[in-house]
Amino acid sequence: MSIGKRTSQLSRGIDIPAYLSFFALVIIGWLSLFAASYNGTGIQEVFSLSTEIGRQTVWLGLSIVSFIAILTIDWKFWSTFAYVIYGLGIFLLLAVLIFGVEIKGSTSWFNIAGFSFQPSEFSKLATCLAIASLLGSTQINIKNNRHFSIALAMVGVPAFLIMLQPDAGSALVFSSFLILFYRAGANSLFYILGLAFITNVILGLVFGVSPTLIFSMLVTIGVIMFIINSDIRFLANFFLIALASFVFYRFGYKIPTFIVLGLILVGFSIYMIRENKIQQLILTVVFLAISVFITMITNWSFNNVLKPHQQDRINVWLRPDLCEPRGSLYNIIQSKTAIGSGGFWGTGFLKGAMTKLDFVPEQNTDFIFCTIGEEHGFLGVFGVIVLFMILLYRIVLMAENTRLDFIRYYMYGVAGIIFFHVFINIGMTMGIMPVVGIPLPLMSKGGTSILVFFLMIAILFKMDLKRVR
Amino acid sequence: MGRSRQILLLFFVSALVLIAKAAQIQLFDDKYEKLAQRNTLDQHTIYPTRGIIYDRNNEVLVYNKPVYDIDVIYNQVDKKMDTTLFCQLLEIEVDVFKKNIEKNWASPKYHKSIPFTFLAKVKPEVFAKFQEHIYRFPGFLANVRSIRSYPHQNAAHLLGYLGEVDQITLNKNKEIYVGGDYIGKSGLEKKYEETLRGKKGVRHVITDNLGRVVESFNKGELDQKAKPGINIITGIDFELQKYGEELMQGKRGSIVAIEPATGEILCAISAPGYDPNLLNLDEDRGKAFDELRDDVNKTLLDRTVLAKYPPGSIFKPILSLIAFQEGITGPYRGVSCPGYYEYNTFRYKCHDHPYPSNVGIALTHSCNSYFFDMIRKTLEVNGYNKPGEGLQMLDNYLNKFGLGQALGIDHPTESAGFIPTPAFYNRMYANEVNGWKSTYVMSIGIGQGELELTTVQMANLAAIIANKGKYITPHLVKSYNDPGMNIDPKYQSVKDVGIDEEHFAPVIRGMENVLNWGTGTKARVPGVRVAGKTGTSENPHGEDHSVFFAFAPIDDPKIAIAVYIENAGFGSDFAAPIAGLMMEKYIHKKISEKSKYKEEQVLSIQLIEEPEI
Secondary structure, eight states: OOOOOOOHHHHTSOOHHHHHHHHHHHHHHHHHHHHHHOOSSOGGGGGOTTSHHHHHHHHHHHHHHHHHHHHHSOTHHHHHTHHHHHHHHHHHHHHHHHHOEEETTEEEEEEETTEEEOHHHHHHHHHHHHHHHHHHSTTOOTTSHHHHHHHHHHHHHHHHHHHTTTOHHHHHHGGGHHHHHHHHTOOHHHHHHHHHHHHHHHHHHHHOHHHHHHHHHHHHHHHHHHHHOOSHHHHHHHHHHHHHHHHHHHTTOHHHHHHHHHHHHHHHHHHHHHTTOHHHHHHHHHHHHHHHHHHHHHHHHHHHTSOHHHHHHHHHHHOGGGSOTTTTTHHHHHHHHHHHTTTTTOSOTTOOHHHHTTOSTTTTTTTHHHHHHHHHHHHHHHHHHHHHHHHHHHHHHHHHHOSOHHHHHHHHHHHHHHHHHHHHHHHHHTTSSOOOOOOOTTTSSOHHHHHHHHHHHHHHHHHHHHTTO | OOHHHHHHHHHHHHHHHHHHHHHIIIIIOTHHHHHHHHHHEEEEEEOOOOOOEEOTTOOEEEEEEEEEEEEEOGGGSOTTOOHHHHHHHHTOOHHHHHHHHOOOTTSTTOOTTSOEEEEEEEOHHHHHHHHHHGGGSTTEEEEEEEEEEOSSSOOHHHHOOEEEOOHHHHHHTTTTOOTTOEEEOSHHHHHTHHHHHOBOEEEEEEEOTTSOEEEEGGGGTTOBOOBOOOOEEESOOHHHHHHHHHHTTTOOEEEEEEETTTTEEEEEEEESOOOGGGGSSSTTHHHHHHHHHHSTTOTTSOTTTSOOBOOGGGGHHHHHHHHHHTTSSOTTOOOOOSSEEEETTEEEEOOOOOOOOSHHHHHHTTOHHHHHHHHHHHHTTTOTTOHHHHHHHHHHHHHHTTOSSOOOOSOSOOOOOBOOOHHHHHHHTTTOTTOOOGGGGGGGGGTOTTOBBOHHHHHHHHHHHHTTSEEEOOBSEEEESSTTOOOOGGGTSEEEOSOOGGGHHHHHHHHHHHHHTSTTGGGOBTTBOOEEEEEEEOOTTSSOEEEEEEEEOSSSOOEEEEEEETTOOOTTTTHHHHHHHHHHHHHHSSOOHHHHHHHHHHHHOOOSOOOOO
């Protein structure tokens, strides 16, 4: 299970790579934000509360103070009050629906003395603590389906409240707890099924119904062949079948392909009944049935359930050829253009024309990564991604080195949250992920976001320090 | 593999995916770099000022006047703006406002964040009012551009007008024009388009996402200044042009005057004329153009170069010169005229006049019989049965006189006129067993029949006689206001029509007497010896055309002129006094008391209804 012991000198104190990468990201983030909002007037903007960078700097100061404060608090505080904090998070999410201010169509913010506070960010931390506490309890076993349901509900409630704001992006972040659940031992069958179904949906949207059906049938055949005999000959046969059906399908023999694949499936089924592998057969048939069902309803629900702006986002991601370059595709084109124009070395700090001239939408918040891509080029992009990887890797190491489940799960929760934000956010700026409005951790403008990430990581570092004593 | 490793693998693979994608768009695809440049680097065209056109005395004939285009950025428009005030200031209807601002946003032509033209060609006086209030209307910007303007109401045909460049020209000259540019469509504006238009400049600027200029690119090192168009000095005498247009009011026809020594065109009047300001590129232009185009008098037709008229009796001096040069007849030969000319079955009426004992008397009184005789002898120079050879000889001379082909003046459209060739008559009389004879076509001897000349050709004939057989191709432009540019050498070389100088004296004497006691007494200019010839060209469709051509003074010709009045009757009654007044105006710079009555008479004549524009 564990990854191995860290070297002895590191275990004596703080985890230097984790701290370094964390603070490097904070500094790069602040500089990028400065660059994105810089309009040539100079450094004094930083000290003015009327500018975005000025306000962000105040938040950053507050975050650093909190960071230090947390390092002085005993980590047990967080396990003791995990549910209280979770309750507070839920309370705030309810309150914001009633008392919050609406910005750009979402009621996600409290406005306190000119600073806005976003409860959904806080609830990520609260939920992470609560889940860790739940799964860390000796009476709870995630392999028990009832207990797993409780954990899912704890994640589902805040996600649902955030959906009501509505803020689909932040709500989606809660799916990152699936990583924590997986580490805690959740049944991998769920994950395989989930992945298969998501693949079904994506293929259905990109290629349409019949290629996706062929895909599902092929996967089912592959699974059956694997069950019957997992040796290399069967694998080769399977690839032959897959290749043949692809070729036939491409050349227009659609219905014959379906019939042949169907016959193969029937043949295998008979064989499996003879071999008395009925239970596995039922499972695979159910899998195929659900796949077919999902494939069939994907396009229908895309057109009838999703709102036009949500359809647009999916289209921009998966079917850009359906989109207007000047319309829904505009933002992503500008974003890719900014990053692409950076080349290898970038245009240089404060010299990014696209970001300087406001071509990139939301360039301070969700699209802050464009500034890095444009001004620092591939080197900057590579560097930032590597820094996040180092941080994640060190967190996983810390998690594996603790003996306490609460701490381990909390750390995996944080890693999942950070990973989800980073992958979706950066992926979205380059067009490989749908445009979901979530910030890039430690970099995007947004006071609550940076404060909460500081808190999360401070708690995590504090928990790690505990080992030393 | 443990789950912690699987999770790490997920992180690692995801990071690789992101890095690979970044490498693709940053390192392997230069599409984005170019896109970024297009996004931020903008080339602004600087329009050159168009060349100004002057007359021979440096009077401005055309200059440039600023007009304003109002552009708008839709997203910046205040939804609560005072539309009523806005429309009042710009003098437009609220409907127009709505129509102009709500574009088809699905079309790639328009974008809510990019400026587009809201209202084009706003007049300076309207704009001045609007400018005071423009701060109230965020999102609206003004761009200045220039249009042609005229400090007078004259010379419209000759100057020509501008219009938007058409697709064909655009396709051929992609590096010069873009859609919506203006180009000379007629007259001097068209002929001298290349000289007048100048060269566009370009300014490389950095723009922000709203298309607003932030700064110039590379400190303007790549910028090119616009090269203004070259000013043109024409040979036109504006005072004469204006006076001629005044005299031609209420008439249809044309006047062309040439300085014989240089071939410079002094005036080119096509009547009825119109105010060139009407076809200015402001918002009323379309309507005015349609009305001019559709009006019964064909006002847009430039009659000086496009209308082809039978010359009538002014052809007689030319025929005489050719006959003398060929030795077919001499100036002192007399021809009896019993009041008609009779030859076999041909009989043509003449009028009552003294016996034409020489060519001078025949010209003075415009005896038809004399010239029927002369044309017959000319055509039959190689025998009665070979009139084609005689005609070919005649045509060769006429070609040298600049007839039957475009003169080559600097006008974009010029008619060739028409002179009948032997082949033409062979076709026409193809059914005649023995072919056609000189008697069939004798009416060309008095400038009738199939002969057709443009007014500028007629004026040039007067100049040829004034120069005693020499001429320079008539032209409008005298020089350029640019030391490096010279006018076309063909407007400097002297042409010879192949008539010996000695043959001119008797003809000129006869033409002088036309004014002394002949048919053209109304063309007299006080104190100046003038040679002229009237013509009345028969018009089967209506009233005869009245024509006169002349030059003066005889000893030192300063002006050669042709006046053609459509459907006016005798040449002596209409064309002659107008030609006289024009010559007097040009030579004396004013009209004497003695001639005032003529002026009043001419001005009072209304032959057509003026179009109401």
